[in-house]
Amino acid sequence: MSITADPTPDTSNGDHSVPADRPAIQIGGEAETIRVLTAALGQGALPDVYVCGGQLVHLSRVSGKAAGAAEHAHQAASGALPVQADPLTASSLAWLLAHHAYVYRDKFNKQTDQWEQVEASPTKAALSAVLSTRYWPDVRPLTGVVTSPVLRPDGTLLQTAGYDTPTGLYYAPNTAMPHIPAQPSTQEVTDAREFVLGTLLRDFPFVAPADKANHIGLLVAPILRPYLGCLTPFGLISATTQSSGKTLLAEIPGYLYGRKHLVWRKGDDSELEKSITSALHSTAPVMLWDNLAEGTEVNSAVLAKLLTGPQWDARMLGSNGAGFEAANDRLWLATGNNIRLGGDMATRTALVRLDPNDPHPDQRDQTGFGIPHLDDWLKKPANRVTVLRHLLILVMDWINAGAPRSGHTMRQFTSWADAAGGFLAHHSIDGFLDNLEEMREADDENTEWTAFLAQWHELHGDQRLRSKVLCHSAEPQLIGDQLVDRWEGTFLTDDRDRILSPKSIGKLLTGHVGRWHGRHVLRSTLDKHANSLVFWVETSPEQAQPDHDHTSAADDQTALM
Template identity: 40%
Template sequence: MVHGAGDTESAKAKAARELHERHMAKQADKAAKAALAEQRRQQIEAQRNQRTGSSRPDIQLGTDPESIRAITRAINSRTLPDTYVRAGSVVVVETPSGAIEDDDEPAQVVNIVDPTRLARLLADTTYTYSVEKERLPDGSVEFIDVESTPKQHLAAAALSSARWDGLPVLHGIVTTPLFRPDGTLVQEPGYDEATKVIYAPKLSIDPVPDQPTEEEIQDAKTFLTGKLLANFPWVGPSRANYIGVLVAPLIRHYLGGVLVPMVAIDAASPGTGKSLLALIMTKVFSGHIRPWVSDDVELRKAITSILVDNGGAVVCLDNVGKGETVDQPTLSALLTAAAWSDRLLGASTSVRVPNDRVWMVTGNSLSIGGDNASRTVPVKVDARMPNPDMRPSSEFALGDLEEWLTDPANRATLLRHLLVLVRGWIVAGAKRIEIPMRTFTPWASATAGFLDWLGESGFMTNRDTLHEADEEEAQYGAFYAQWYALFGDERLTAKQLHDSTLPPIGAPFEERDRWHGTFLVRKKDGQTPSAVGLGKMLASEVGRYRGGFRLNGFFNSNTKVWTYSVIKNGDEIPEDAR
């Protein structure tokens, strides 16, 4: 049957129509995708333009090596604000939010930049990105910048360098003015290139003139000795010693960052004023006070924590326990170290920080032992009365000194007087008087000159009292004296000495102990050492002077045996003595 042309669509026409419809659909889809692609391109361009107008610098990450180099360049060019290098480590200076207001701590802190902190600094202050391919709806490809955080191992690799020539060196943060090596005074807040410190004042101080007048100098002297320190019951030259360490934070950088010995503030009884003397320094110089730690391992942890986490120029380890001896090897190492290295608690990384503090210990009837005795400035007060803490504040020129120090205006007055005195000494020629003190000789000689200019005499003439109060020194001194009384300068082996403690057979009771309780004992249990143990104790003392005697050691290369003798100070030392 043949249908009319208008009756139905032929198969051929239908196929043609469907083909056309598919084509048009494809064109429409292509146009839609092209429109979407164009829209995305415009978004990408807008994002780039927005970044162009941003103040945040760009850091492009790439392959691992490229990323490490890019991060290193960014750090070294100081792209990250407030960053410095301290003892080989990158650090950032920050002001914590919600910090407890404390006169004894700087408001700013120095934090080591680890990988986590670096990620946060990069996110806060830069646009750190990686370039990625993005396939657009129309099938084309665009390279887009995707904000990224460097992987942990890349950040750690970049920070592993110890050389950062592009970063300013930071020694620390101080809250008081200080003197530069040329004798000028840092009085403007901020980073000081000459001293490598940030001056962040907490007190409002009137400017100190380059040439203090005689009247200003005399007023400062009168205030210091006639008011502030007038009513402390000083023993011997302790006042001179204390003034010397009181100005140490101000002159340390002037002397080139020299090491300063430990200050031992000793009192005959509680309430005499030792804690007040420590408080003066910690209040004026934003110091840190913490309880004494006797265990050597725990002391090391405490020292590391203080140097890493706390600012200020003074650290006081307060109230050494009665009967304890300050002889910790860790403290000995600290006092002669310009930089302190240790492993961070709870971390697998080590830290190295400047040892830029003045260290103090306080206690009643202090005993300073080991190598610490030769690394200490002794300051002692003794009221020579019962209950010295009951003295009324009216007996003191400034009244209640602890309360007086709480007023920032009072602390500013004291600080300015100290600055005037130091500047006056520098203008007068910065006299030195040589005081041999091993590592601390530069500081001691300059301080002796300052005190002489000030009119304070006797500086460090009482340092022998440290050895007298040293239990170990006293023990060895008594041992050598009885050794000499029994044997003269006869040479004896450790076994012969040990056997001499055994009572002679049949000897009367009063003659059984020839040593009268002076023979060496082990520190750990107070018992007499074995002959081998005694030999080890003597070997470590050969050539050392204690209590007016010298221990000589002699080694027989044929028998491989050591013998020992003691001689009085000043006696001729045998040629074969070690």
């Protein structure tokens, strides 16, 4: 059995004409059919078949209710990807073989007493067996689908449509992009910078330069990702009020690269995991949780783990079955008014704040805007090309300058922070990540612990206490004829606002030993005589800050602008 480019079927008993551009694949028994089909796939017998994570996928287009130009226009306006990578199944593999190959077997014709070549379809069992292996060394690897030019690891720009061997990316532009010069002129760079800062982002009410710089750093992240090979932090766009422009600001990268909207369900990590898993079946480079409920606290162990892991595993919460794995190569964004952060999210987030300082921001006259009605303007493919072209020119100018770095560090996102900071500094865009203090203030957990440890040190100094004694000190004391809370509301409580038990507080304290909150740090050691842990609080003069009035500790938990 073999694979040939020009089969010669016997036509004596009928018309067995074969398109000249189809490879011929001769099959036989079940075992041999499995071997032949495996070899055919490895030799590229079928178009647009790649391997991704050990699984064969096929790049295909999806039809909808619209057709022709109308469908293309809708796709382009939504930022949808023109192709998607679908895992091959037995059925889809049979379809591809029927349309792109001539699969045949030898059959003996008793009437003519001769062997004939007859077109055939492999059995479902054989097709499933072929797809069961995860080792495809001769099949081209697919690392992703992009709709815009991106930077290769060597600093060159991928801008030719189709499969790119150095990166394993498939470039499928929604609309034609002009060629980006490898060495932009000084005038092109000046024009690009003026467009991005003076036109595209001019009318957004950023609170500080850091907010604009952070957004631009996130905006170019999909372009830089293949070059850097790194994770990007959670992008949070938080505003003081409605109609501030937060959704539009998040939609800019969504329109440029393709985005998918996700639903945020507060406090439900199980549903969040399902939402993320479903989203990662899409090839959209930008994932957006838009308009979270006002005052939402973003505090999720699932989201925190997603952001700092290069690979997403749907079984992370203990689900059974084969599960789902995908590379975490997306830009994750969220918008909302006065959004809070909890847990470890503050160290995983790039903050962008908006404050229109206007009682009716929705009624602002846009006639003087850099781009009036930017939302409608971005829906036109030619306008998105304009934005992309200017961003790419700025990126290539940075590359030609040696891609200088800034020295910024940020948890698992240091590669992005260092490069994005260098890119922004190269173009004289100041303030990148300068709002880290605001991030700490937005961290509800850190704010709570800062007030708790400060009051602990105020009441007990460096005295070593067992958790039982500490809890006893939190009980209101009768002074004169009044009950007084010496902790002034800063002692840790449960979800029902009740003082924690000695056992619960002991476990909680153990988890924070050695962690700084403000200028205080919790210490612990084993009291051998009592055979129990004792805790105390130390203060660092180097980190000393003005003392706060603890009666207004709640005021420190101000909402994000």
